[in-house]
Amino acid sequence: MELKQAFGTALKAHRLARKLTQEDFSDVSSRTYLSTLERGQKCPTLEKVVELASVLRVHPLTLIAESFLALEPGQTLEALLDIVQREAQQA
Numbered sequence: 001m002e003l004k005q006a007f008g009t010a011l012k013a014h015r016l017a018r019k020l021t022q023e024d025f026s027d028v029s030s031r032t033y034l035s036t037l038e039r040g041q042k043c044p045t046l047e048k049v050v051e052l053a054s055v056l057r058v059h060p061l062t063l064i065a066e067s068f069l070a071l072e073p074g075q076t077l078e079a080l081l082d083i084v085q086r087e088a089q090q091a
Helices: 003-017 031-038 046-056 060-071 077-090
Strands: none
Touching: 003 031, 003 046, 003 060, 046 060, 060 077
């Protein structure tokens, strides 16, 4: 699985869990663009990730973290967050 496919999977899962339609994102994205993201055909900009997350009412890092968890099925959220926290403290 590629990163853009993993992001699309995370995006669609959150959208469906919140019972939102692709049209519900019309203030930040066209239905066509959202569909291409969900199918893993395009990779969004960081600004677009923030806009999509705002519609979903989640932190943008949630979508990004779930994307990377999909890339590494054996990885746990706790382990991923430990890595991020350790690296952020070193910056």
